[in-house]
Structure formats: C-alpha cells, structure tokens
Amino acid sequence: xxxxSQRHLSEKWSGMGNQGLLDRFxxxxxxxxxxxxxxxxxxxxxxxxxxxxxxxxxxAVRLHKHFKEQGRDREAWNHCKNPFGPDGKRQLYGYxxxxxxxxxxxxxxxxxxxxxxxxxSYQEMVESNIKDINEDSRQLNYYKNKMVKEQMKSxxxxxxxxxASENLCLExxxxxxxxxxxxxxxxxxxxxxxxxxxxxQKQIQLIEQAIAEADxxxxxxxxxTGDEPYCLDSAFYERHRRRLQEVCSMMRSKQEHFQKxxxxxxxxSASERRQNK
Numbered sequence: 001x002x003x004x005s006q007r008h009l010s011e012k013w014s015g016m017g018n019q020g021l022l023d024r025f026x027x028x029x030x031x032x033x034x035x036x037x038x039x040x041x042x043x044x045x046x047x048x049x050x051x052x053x054x055x056x057x058x059x060a061v062r063l064h065k066h067f068k069e070q071g072r073d074r075e076a077w078n079h080c081k082n083p084f085g086p087d088g089k090r091q092l093y094g095y096x097x098x099x100x101x102x103x104x105x106x107x108x109x110x111x112x113x114x115x116x117x118x119x120x121s122y123q124e125m126v127e128s129n130i131k132d133i134n135e136d137s138r139q140l141n142y143y144k145n146k147m148v149k150e151q152m153k154s155x156x157x158x159x160x161x162x163x164a165s166e167n168l169c170l171e172x173x174x175x176x177x178x179x180x181x182x183x184x185x186x187x188x189x190x191x192x193x194x195x196x197x198x199x200x201q202k203q204i205q206l207i208e209q210a211i212a213e214a215d216x217x218x219x220x221x222x223x224x225t226g227d228e229p230y231c232l233d234s235a236f237y238e239r240h241r242r243r244l245q246e247v248c249s250m251m252r253s254k255q256e257h258f259q260k261x262x263x264x265x266x267x268x269s270a271s272e273r274r275q276n277k
Contacts, residue, residue: 001093002083003035004044012041021046024092029059034115038108045105047097047115060096067094211245 004015016024018033030048037043048063050056067073077093085091097105102117109115 001045001077002080002090003046003092004042005090008041013044015042015044016046018046021048025063028063029056030063031056036105036108043108047105063094064096 003021004013007013015035018035021033021035022030025048028048028050030050032049034047034049035042036045036047048060050060064073072091072093074093074095077095080091080093083090097117099119102115106114
C-alpha cells in the first residue's frame, strides 16, 4: 500500500510501476506485480504475486512478517495519517491480501485487466504439502534402503566375477608360459629333426655309393675265371647288395617319417601365428 506518488494537472495520480515494486522487494521470490488503477489514475495499491506452491505461500508470509516487524502492517495502514516517514520518504505498507482486499483491488478493473485469484487456506497450501513431503521422504528412504540391499546382493556376484577374472588372468599367463616353452621345444625339436634328416641323407648316400661299388665290383668279377685267387662267389654279392638295399629303404622310410613330422610341426606353428594376430 501507499504506492501512489503524485497528482498531475489532469487530476490523475501516478505511482510505482510493476517493475519498480518487484525491484523494491527483490529479496522475496515474487513472480509478478500488478498495480490498481481507477478513474483518478493510480490508486496507491499494488499486489506482489508469488508461486502457487507451498514455497510461494511461505515466501509471501515472510514478506508479511517483514512489514509487521517494521510496524507497517494492515493495522498500521488503517491508522496511518502521514504517508511519509521521518526522513521525508514515502513509507510502503503491506500484508497478506484477503478476499475483500482483492475485491477492492479489482473494483475498477474489467475484462483482462481484472486480476483473477483463488483463496486457499493455510492447511491446504502448507500442511497438506508438508504431509506430501513427509510421504515422499518416507518413500525416498524406503527406496534408498532397498537400493542398499540390492547393492549388497549384487556385491556377491561382483566379488565372484573379480575372482573369476583373476583366475582367468592367471590361466592366460600360465598358457602364455606353456606356449613359450612349447615353442622353444618345437624349435629344438625342429633342429634335432633337421640333424636326423641330414644324418639319414648322408647314410643313404653312403649306402647307395656302396651298392654302386658292389655292382661295379661284380661286373669286374664276371670277366675273371674261377682259378683266379680274387674271384668271389656272386651269391655273396647278391646278399650283400640286398642287405644294403634293405638298409637304404629303411633309412628312406625314416627320412620320410621325419619329413612328415616336420611339416606337421611347421603347420601347427603357422596356425598359432595366425591365432596370435
């Protein structure tokens, strides 16, 4: 109240605007402001509009208490004789509006300029909301406790998973070591197989050379007579030659066996390299 400032030559009053009223009480969470006008202009009364929630209601009550503590509430306004304070400045008065106050405010307002309002009790605006808040808080605590229990339940699978992961890492490390050892053994085995193959190849060459020499010797003996002291029985050479051929065949079989094993080993090594990629 007391927002009217001066009277003009037109006999109409001017006063505080909506934004000026909001700025004056910016410490309070008002959403909008409205001023009352009539045939003589500004009527000297304004309304601060707060949120329709319980928080908005309590904020309006806080402003009401501020005016009361300053000695500028409804009762002080009804008995006010001087609108100015000791310092010469215009004093503003305020209080929570009643239905009668709003009817007076809208007295000269028509259509869209008329301020719509709805009266609600303290019990409806605050107490019911407090009950809802308490109920929400109770449900929140319930779900918090439920979440804690679920987390405790999920901790067991989590621990099992960690243990399984650790065991898997150990298995992988063990496999890596064994694979390295196997690879080293394969390399050694390949080396030994190469040595065996070289040995068999040399032995086969020696046997084939011995067979060839025996054949040459036999041919040379066929041209001699039985009276010569160095003439030997041809059956002996045949037995000796067959024996050499048998040994040569056995050596070739061994060589083929080692070659087959070497190919299998190389094939396994190639497959392992592809898997590692």
